[in-house]
Amino acid sequence: MSLKRIDLLICCGSGCISAGALKIKERFHEVLQEKNLANEINIIETGCMGPCDYGPVMVIYPEGTFYKAVSPDDVEEIVNEHFIKGRPVARLMLQDEENTFSTQKEVPFYQKQVKVALANCGYIDPESMDEYIATGGYEALGTVLTTMSPQETIDLIKKSGLRGRGGGGFPTHIKWQMVHDNASDEKYVICNGDEGDPGAFMDRSLLEGDPHRILEGMMIAAYAIGANAGFLYIRAEYPLAIKRIKLAIAQAKEVGLMGQNVFGTKFCFDAEVRTGAGAFVCGEETALIHSIEGSRGNPTPKPPYPALQGLWGKPTIVNNVETFGNIPTIFLKGAEWFASMGTETSKGTKVFALTGDIKNTGLVEVPMGITLRELIFDVGGGMTGGHKFKAVQLGGPSGGCLTVEHLDVPVDYESLKERGAMMGSGGVIVMNDTKCMVNIAKFFMDFCVDESCGKCSPCRIGLKQMLDILERITSGHGKEGDIEELQRLGEAVNKLSLCGLGQSAPNPVLSTIRYFREEYEAHIRDKSCATKVCLDLMHFDIDKSRCIGCSLCARKCPVTCITGSREDKYTIHQLDCVKCGNCQDVCPVKAVSRIPGMHPEVITKREAEAKSGNHHDE
């Protein structure tokens, strides 16, 4: 291997690939070839660097220059200026009003982050085992196998305070201890990579960016509980993650880091990848186990817990990808080090996926206990487009939303739960003041209705009932008592459902009722959606003082409900309007606007219909 003077790290996480990272990499190869620099510069494809919104991003070492939003056309300039003349290209660096952030370390997005699970993501080539080993990879496994007993391994995890990162926050060591204590000829370790929560992509990024870390974590777990086989269950929607983890398994087997007598000990381990086929419920551990067994992913009641009767009836632990991602570092740096981060009950760091109306969307890892304000405004850079922060949905469709008054709440398992949200897998969907919370709640409910497996009736029927009520409310047919009915149903579904999907599905509705009740009431009583999102609860109107009578709107109207003339100006006939918005789009003088509230004519018509028995619902 020849020594190269520059390392060019190109983020090839799925986000940056979707933004064109692979074309940029190809272009670099071409340009470097042309200029005879191919053997001076090392091009490395890394996993996700985090700031997806800036993508495609790259970091150039030794100095650590950070370039964002690079396009193939910029490549030649980078090579000429930066690589040949040593003058970094300032226009591709992150800039705000006052500063230019030339290196990755200076970028505000990274300032409050502490990377444990993500330590290598965006730093090493995920397809090179040597690079993983160079960062201390497999050292923890070696230490555990050669110097510690399984019980000592579990005790160390207990001391670290690690809790499951997939949603529930169940203490990892308890699961391990249960399986350890359960004598059986066969035991299994399962890595749950069926990341289905909308707004969460940390598992994908970890599997794509640092696959060996996950394998190492799994093997340490396997040793602790006495298993010698494991499965990684990964969504079929993540083809790159599947490819990279399979490659990592093959590499580890080739050098004997997986297989028979690892590190010359008695420990033997074999891992296989199983893919899903598009079913959110398979993230639930019993459903996941049935899916691995080749059946429908229906959950089954617990107990028996998988720790007693799991895969093929044998004791099994199911841990999340991120949980495994923390394990090697805990053994390398010590349980005390890990426990020194975070809060009393939530130790260590947590990876969050920032999405929605926030400037820096992407993947971040911060110490537990950081406030929402720091997470959203410091790390996330605040809101886009000058809008105000309205709410944040934590924990995907299982979680709840929090508001401005919660911005100083520390992010840990208990604090969030107390307020009706949950850590979940770490999806953080930030919403600005143009979002209608009733509509958002309906959207999450729609997702859960789609994904309900249908096995138990509270979830199958209860959620559908809740969705019907929400649809009624957002279409202007809401009535007194709907809110209470939603709450009653929500509590019933929560108490009676078989698995976590149904138990947590009412959360978005219950939490939005808790914090945005007045919005529900305005939808029901005033037939008005203040954010003008719910089409039935707003109307279009033409401001005659602005209208120039050009007739563009009338010509673009698909239902010809706009009439008028140059002299009289134009009017929308509200009863026929289908709210397509064409008139607003084409108006050259912005005379058409959206007005909150159902138009009085429509209200009168609906009331008349209701009286004559021509009901929309029931």
Next chain:
Amino acid sequence: MTLEICQKYAPNKDNLIQILHDVQDAHPQHYISPEAVDVIAEYLGVPANHIYGVLTFYTMYSTSPRGKNIIRLCESPPCYIKGSDNILRKLKVLLGVQTGGTSKDGLFTLELCACLGVCGNAPVMMINEDVYGDLTEEKVEEIIERIRGMK
């Protein structure tokens, strides 16, 4: 052909999901035919109704013929917040189909799917195994035209 795919795997029931993926991918119309189900059932020694149960449970499998390219637009909240409904409307117009439909030329099937995990670049869609992010109506048009050009 289905049998050859099956034979890449041991005849154990737990390989069913992978076999179904492979059989579907190998079919030019991306679906699993009743004949294929019979072959798989015999190979694995499980009743055909078990296979139908699995087949219809998971959203990625299809029991009816589809287009050459499967477009899967994410309909989850992070993409919705960033305007995925406009993208859906655009795709419907471009392809002349409704959700679930296949374009007349047989090139595209338009489907909605749950989160694709590229939420940092919402709205997002996948065409076959490629992810396209930060979608705008113009970008969608470009992507579709490019694939049409490749045929």
